[in-house]
Structure formats: structure tokens, C-alpha cells
Amino acid sequence: MDYQEKTVLLKNGKSCVIRRAEEADAERLLRYQKETSGETPYLVSGPEDIDWTAEQQAKRIERWNASADRLRLLAEVDGELAGVSIVYANNTQTRLRHRCCVDITLYRKFWGLGIGTALLREVLGAARAAGYEQAELEVVSANTPAIGLYKKLGFDAVGTMPRALKYGDGSYADFLLMVKRLD
């Protein structure tokens, strides 16, 4: 999916550039995945799951940029990577093509500045422009900041998946399933 770079003003007065990930971003995207997955217990992947190389990451970005139904957007503040949000098709079958999945994660030091709101808004706008009718996500039910962001942007909770994640200490976390109509 295409995307026109945009600059937004944050709560701290700084500017944030939102743009599509390019192959040259592969190395720092890999570092971001390793680092952010260790900053919060609320993600599906832990640092141990990030086992691909920068070359593989670059290929993945290339494939995504060539596809009409996937987009990976980056948020940068003062040239530093603050976070990433993605949208991708729920599945390939014709009857599922109206549905997309979205995801977002920022580095902890950039939480609370309005980047999540701006970045997710852009991803949802691009998803609507690409013809998706509904955006979906799963969020750990204890993840209050993320649920607040999703509700603010019009997502409704539609159900719960019990014991969706199992942590190393044997404890579980439930997922809240959330949906937003785009049409």
C-alpha cells in the first residue's frame, strides 16, 4: 500500500514524522522488535521469538511495500524511531478480504505523547482507502493504555479469548477482541 509521509505535532511540542517503512529501515526495525518485545508483557512475541536477520526483514519490507493490502508505518521523532503500526489482511479468502488486522507498538520512552493516536489514525485511514470495511485486533485485557487508545479511535470490544497468552511463569492473560467499522 502507498502512503504519503505526514508530520504531526505531539503533546510535548515536538514534531513526529509518519512514513512508510523502507528496506533501508530493516536493521533498526529488527532492533526495535527485539527491544520493544522486552519492554512490555502485553505483546504476543517475546524477545526470544525475534529470530530473523536484517536481510530477511528487508525482504519482508519489500514484499509488504509491493502488496496492495499491507502497510507498515513508522513514527520518528528527531530522526529516532518511536514506534511502528501495521495493517494486513485477515486472510486470503475472498469472503474475508473486507477484514484487516491492525497492530501498534511504541518504544516505552515515547508513550503518552499522542504518537499512538496519530500513527493508528494514519493506519486506519490507509486501510479505509485500500477498501477494508472493518479493522480488528486482539489486546491483553489488562493492557489499559492500549484499550484506551483503541476505544478513543472507535474500536468496540466484542468478546474475550480466555488464556490467550501463557507466560514463562505459567500464568495466563486473556485477549479482548476489538473491532472498528471503517465503512
Ligand SMILES: CC(C)(COP(=O)(O)OP(=O)(O)OC[C@H]1O[C@@H](n2cnc3c(N)ncnc32)[C@H](O)[C@@H]1OP(=O)(O)O)[C@@H](O)C(=O)NCCC(=O)NCCS
Ligand atoms: C498502546 C500504545 C501504542 C499507546 O500509544 P501512546 O502514544 O502512548 O498513546 P496516546 O498518547 O496517543 O494516548 C491515546 C489514548 O490512550 C489512552 N492511554 C494512553 N496511555 C494511557 C495510560 N497510561 N492509562 C490509561 N489510558 C491511556 C488514553 O485514552 C489516551 O487518550 P488521551 O490522550 O486522549 O487521554 C503504547 O502505550 C504502547 O506502545 N504500548 C506497548 C505496546 C502495546 O501494548 N501495544 C498494543 C498491543 S495490542
